[in-house]
């Protein structure tokens with residue numbers, strides 16, 4: 328008896344597998360998150376993210392050029408101010424002379440429109456308490472006062488040359504407030520990538536090292552509960568209605584169901600963020616010889632694409648572009 332149906336026929340050769348592959352992973356799909364720190368003379372390794380550094384403005388410029396040459400789709404910039412520059416309202420984030428805005432201007436001058444330059448629009452790196460917003464007199468994150476600060480950040484980032492601002496603080500109404508603020512300031516062509524479905528996640532641990540976060544406690548009053556998916560779809564609807572040009576699901580690997588659901592309903596491109604903890608897990612296992620790092624990294628990225636991401640933020644963007652070449 329011969330089985331009539333032989334799915335293995337379509338797996339017989341590399342050429343056959345390439346022909347029938349449903350999903351592709353290309354360097355253009357990948358966005359590289361980068362950190363730039365104030366007051367350092369040399370790039371500084373992030374211990375929990377082997378291969379990732381806090382850049383100086385000079386090393387950032389060189390690494391950004393290298394990433395663009397490798398063909399990545401975009402760059403996402405995070406600023407790390409000196410401890411003395413942190414305050415309760417995160418002033419350094421909206422200061423044109425603050426580290427993030429200066430670095431954006433450097434990259435805009437260096438790269439022009441050769442890539443898509445994105446900026447993290449959030450206060451947590453810049454506040455002395457480490458929260459993503461400003462606090463009220465009882466120490467709670469004040470939604471509407473925070474949105475006013477996000478508008479200042481976004482306008483400063485657009486003025487510095489960002490093509491895309493990416494509000495990541497999960498305040499209600501942040502996208503609408505930022506859209507109005509950008510338009511009023513004449514930045515009608517600057518796009519908003521909304522971190523629409525961002526969960527309160529333990530997988531951000533290494534990132535908090537990378538930005539020297541001052542946070543004590545957690546972000547559970549603003550980031551989403553891992554138990555929920557309906558809420559993510561509501562957030563996406565609201566962000567699109569407020570004018571988001573693209574939406575994001577974050578983290579990626581433990582939230583592929585959310586990503587799939589988002590991709591099914593979103594009228595705008597969907598991004599997924601393979602976060603610091605996801606990177607660190609694979610990097611650590613690979614360093615121990617327990618897993619093949621490049622294969623595991625590429626597999627995870629392809630699967631994030633398969634689940635529905637148009638765009639993937641990943642600390643492997645440059646290496647992955649090399650592995651794919």
Ligand code: PBG
Nearest residue numbers: 449451495530531534602603604
């Ligand atoms: C907030 C922000 C965070 C990340 C991106 N933007 C940290 C947080 O919400 O605590 C995490 C990224 C990562 O873990 O790689 N500005």
